[in-house]
Amino acid sequence: EVQLVESGGGLVQPGGSLRLSCAVSGFTFSNYEMNWVRQAPGKGLEWVSYISGSGSIIYYADSVKGRFTISRDNAGNSLYLEMNSLKPDDTAVYYCAREAVADRFDYWGQGTLVTVSS
């Protein structure tokens, strides 16, 4: 059974940092591209970042470029999102999502809430 479990969310002050993790199981992690998608309270879905199976190709949304860093540990079956210089607009539930090759997001985690507030 494919499972993705996010962790690391919480309350952080503006300008602060947080590291999200996504632990996966039930599939060969290194064979799949991965993404982070976020959803602000009461709003729609916003793609945040992508990483290829090897980690050699990475993309970011303009809204987080230069502040967020995506990475992965294929041996440990984990995906990460390092978030720095956080702003109130970054407040959202953050989901990790598996991507079938250059394709749809076929499995999602349950999400972890990040709240940026003083």
Place this chain on the structure above:
Amino acid sequence: EIVMTQSPATLSVSPGERATLSCRASQSVSNNLAWYQQKPGQAPRLLIYGASTRATDISARFSGSGSGTEFTLTISSLQSEDFAVYYCQQYNNWPRTFGQGTEVEIK
């Protein structure tokens, strides 16, 4: 960036009726279009990919059509569990972009 526009924002439908949701792309995305269902407090769930292919274990009530810039999700006979928010997403270009969602509510 490709802008995805969904209509209507809210669709009021009686159980057993048909629901038709629209999604328009600001430029062609070929058939690289997915539909997701999201219920309150839950993660999105993939329904349709490749504009018209149902994902694993998705009911035949759900069907997708279209290509290029115009797409449709049809729910043939709404069941209670189908009342939710539906999002379209293009994966033809970076950045991946989602529509703003259509809420299907009970009439």
